[in-house]
Amino acid sequence: xxxxxxxxxxxxxxxxxxxxxxxxxxxxxxxxxxxxxxxxxxxxxxxxxxxxxxxxxxxxxxxxxxxxxxxxxxxxxxxxxxxxxxxxxxxxxxxxxxxxxxxxxxxxxxxxxxxxxxxxxxxxxxxxxxxxxxxxxxxxxxxxxxxxxxxxxxxxxxxxxxxxxxxxxxxxxxxxxxxxxxxxxxxxxxxxxxxxxxxxxxxxxxxxxxxxxxxxxxxxxxxxxxx
Amino acid sequence: xxxxxxxxxxxxxxxxxxxxxxxxxxxxxxxxxxxxxxxxxxxxxxxxxxxxxxxxxxxxxxxxxxxxxxxxxxxxxxxxxxxxxxxxxxxxxxxxxxxxxxxxxxxxxxxxxxxxxxxxxxxxxxxxxxxxxxxxxxxxxxxxxxxxxxxxxxxxxxxxxxxxxxxxxxxxxxxxxxxxxxxxxxxxxxxxxxxxxxxxxxxxxxxxxxxxxxxxxxxxxxxxxxxxxxxxxxxxxxxxxxxxxxxxxxxxxxxxxxxxxxxxxxxxxxxxxxxxxxxxxxxxxxxxx
Numbered sequence: 001x002x003x004x005x006x007x008x009x010x011x012x013x014x015x016x017x018x019x020x021x022x023x024x025x026x027x028x029x030x031x032x033x034x035x036x037x038x039x040x041x042x043x044x045x046x047x048x049x050x051x052x053x054x055x056x057x058x059x060x061x062x063x064x065x066x067x068x069x070x071x072x073x074x075x076x077x078x079x080x081x082x083x084x085x086x087x088x089x090x091x092x093x094x095x096x097x098x099x100x101x102x103x104x105x106x107x108x109x110x111x112x113x114x115x116x117x118x119x120x121x122x123x124x125x126x127x128x129x130x131x132x133x134x135x136x137x138x139x140x141x142x143x144x145x146x147x148x149x150x151x152x153x154x155x156x157x158x159x160x161x162x163x164x165x166x167x168x169x170x171x172x173x174x175x176x177x178x179x180x181x182x183x184x185x186x187x188x189x190x191x192x193x194x195x196x197x198x199x200x201x202x203x204x205x206x207x208x209x210x211x212x213x214x215x216x217x218x219x220x221x222x223x224x225x226x227x
Numbered sequence: 228x229x230x231x232x233x234x235x236x237x238x239x240x241x242x243x244x245x246x247x248x249x250x251x252x253x254x255x256x257x258x259x260x261x262x263x264x265x266x267x268x269x270x271x272x273x274x275x276x277x278x279x280x281x282x283x284x285x286x287x288x289x290x291x292x293x294x295x296x297x298x299x300x301x302x303x304x305x306x307x308x309x310x311x312x313x314x315x316x317x318x319x320x321x322x323x324x325x326x327x328x329x330x331x332x333x334x335x336x337x338x339x340x341x342x343x344x345x346x347x348x349x350x351x352x353x354x355x356x357x358x359x360x361x362x363x364x365x366x367x368x369x370x371x372x373x374x375x376x377x378x379x380x381x382x383x384x385x386x387x388x389x390x391x392x393x394x395x396x397x398x399x400x401x402x403x404x405x406x407x408x409x410x411x412x413x414x415x416x417x418x419x420x421x422x423x424x425x426x427x428x429x430x431x432x433x434x435x436x437x438x439x440x441x442x443x444x445x446x447x448x449x450x451x452x453x454x455x456x457x458x459x460x461x462x463x464x465x466x467x468x469x470x471x472x473x474x475x476x477x478x479x480x481x482x483x484x485x486x487x488x489x490x491x492x493x494x495x496x497x498x499x500x501x502x503x504x505x506x507x508x509x510x511x512x513x514x515x516x
Contacts, residue, residue: 063400065374066349094351110403114322114345119298122325163399163406163424166348166369169439174374189428189436193419194407198428205399205406205438 001217004154006031006060007224008202009038010183012046015224020053025219029060031091031108032164032204034068035178040078047084057085062203063110063166064092067176073098089136100130109136109156110164116141120148127151134218143214152218159199159206159223169200186225201225228454228483231388232476233291233465235266240277242473243463244284247480250460251281252289252320258304259294260320261344261402263411266465278315287317293342295323305335312337320365322402327359338362340388343462344402350377357383364388365462368397371441372452379456388460389453391479393446394502395464398424398438410467447482447496454486 006027007015020026028043030036038059047057059079061072072095079085080102088099091108099105107115112135115123126132127149134152137143138160146153167174170181187200199206201223213220229249234240240251254260254267255274268274281288290311296304304326308319318338321327322345330337343365347353353364363386366375371392379387390396399406406423407416428436441449463479466472478500485495 063346063348065370066377067374069349069351092346092348092352093355094347094349094353096355097351113403114295117295117297118323119301119325119329121298122328126324161405163404165399165438167439167441172439172441174369174371174441187436188431190431191423191426191428193426194423197431200436 002055002219004058004219004221005224006221008036008183009042010036010180011224012038012042015046017049017053020050023222024055025058026050026054026056027058027060027089027221029089030062030202031060031089031110031161032062032202033168033182034062034064034072035176035180036062036202037071037075040075040082040084043079043084044082056087058087058089058106059085060089060108061095062091062108063164064094065166065174065176069094071176076103087133096130103131104133105131106154107132107135109138109142109161112136112142112146115149116145123149136221137217138209140211140214143217147216153214153216154219154221155213155217156209156221156223157213158209159201160209160211161204161206162198163205165203168203228458228486229460230463230476230479230483231289231460232463233472234277235465235469236268237273237276237280239469239472241280243476244281244286246476248286248463248476250287250289250317251277252291253277254291254465255307258290258292258307259296259300260291261294262291262465263467266467274311275314278311282315288315289318289320289338289340290316291320291342292326293320293322293344296326298325301326301329305330305333308337309335318362321361324356324359327356327361331360336360340365343367343390346400346402347378348374350381353378353381353385354383357385362386363459365390366458368392368395368401371446371449372456373449375453376456379453379458386459387457388462389450389458390462390464391475391482392449393443393482393500394475394478395462396440396446398422398440443500443502444496447498447500448492450482451486451492451495454483 002024004025005023028038087104089106089108091110136154138156189198196207231250232243232248256267320340322342339361340363341361365388409419463476
């Protein structure tokens with residue numbers, strides 16, 4: 001069972017590399033916000049410094065607008081040239097066409113919701129045609145359903161996501177550039193009608209994942225803020 | 228810009244058609260869609276009556292099948308669609324790519340509208356579904372004009388549809404929100420007094436927090452730009468409370484009337500319109516006619 005540490009580009013800046021000794025893979029980017037584009041130079045440095053510690057770098061992406069997609073396509077061009085990574089977690093169907101021929105793709109847990117109960121025959125063909133090598137889950141319901149696809153399942157251990165917005169809760173806009181006001185902020189929300197606290201992280205609301213790690217997951221995913 | 232209205236029963240359909248709806252859509256209990264039982268038509272006789280009434284008024288009717296469909300139900304779903312099509316059904320609202328592939332494989336050509344639940348936030352995502360045979364896309368509620376131009380001006384002859392964002396706003400991305408919600412119709416959620424996305428939360432530092440939405444002026448501006456950008460349809464979605472839906476419908480008509488009369492953008496974004504029920508802390512009630 002592999003272990004993946006998922007961090008944002010801002011978190012990468014302050015990362016103590018010793019933490020990587022517990023992980024096989026590192027994911028950089030964001031499942032929740034298109035503005036969290038990694039810095040190519042920092043990724044290159046990470047690749048050099050972490051060699052021997054981790055097997056590979058995976059890039060994580062979110063739902064995207066056309067403006068966000070353009071920024072990310074420029075990034076992927078550089079990533080390809082420098083051969084830093086050839087694996088991407090996607091949460092938007094819009095990334096399939098541009099990436100499938102050159103990158104191995106994982107379906108992120110947001111987009112994975114669109115595969116719940118979907119036709120198995122169609123899904124298996126779809127995964128094969130689009131170079132999809134794994135799918136994320138963070139609830140038992142998703143995990144059990146995805147077993148039928150017979151592809152690696154990546155399990156988010158500490159938090160499952162509850163809701164996501166594209167309207168930045170910190171800066172209150174839709175722009176594809178921002179002041180990264182969310183960095184370092186983990187807001188905990190409570191309401192008497194909701195039985196669990198919500199964690200606001202970037203553009204997502206999450207809750208604690210109390211489910212035990214299922215048996216047949218291939219990779220356990222930890223987000224930096226949750227370790 | 229035409230108005231397409233979701234209806235829960237014949238009386239609502241007649242009401243909205245008589246008051247200016249250009250198109251109607253509905254759900255049918257035998258087919259998966261994202262509404263509860265009481266928000267759907269329950270018997271075929273009523274559906275056929277709806278199709279007959281709409282045909283007399285020369286209005287298109289669409290059937291919402293906007294959930295992921297079990298593969299074992301594909302055949303029966305298509306059979307029901309085919310039967311309704313013979314009686315005048317004008318198209319379907321879908322989100323399941325596997326089902327769209329099935330229709331393509333069966334060479335079943337029909338007017339397919341891509342549901343907002345498919346979250347087509349960019350042109351590439353739209354193109355994925357166009358290759359599966361859709362003719363119209365309902366843009367995500369959270370996609371405002373500033374990020375939608377490439378989709379609206381698509382070169383693929385795909386019609387576009389939006390929600391009237393000043394009056395319909397998804398605080399979180401539709402189909403990707405799993406907060407407990409009275410709209411699910413689940414017993415365990417029935418005690419909720421309102422949509423949780425409209426609650427006033429307390430942070431761990433004891434500050435108040437509401438899940439944010441853009442202000443009314445911004446949303447009116449987006450609607451203005453969508454209108455002038457050439458979006459084809461505005462959706463008045465099914466609302467559990469008919470009176471509220473009717474209220475929203477007439478407000479949409481009012482806004483469209485102002486736009487047809489060439490109101491300036493400056494004046495439009497300054498309109499003082501009551502945006503209930505899209506206010507924080509309002510009571511959620513179920514009421515159909």
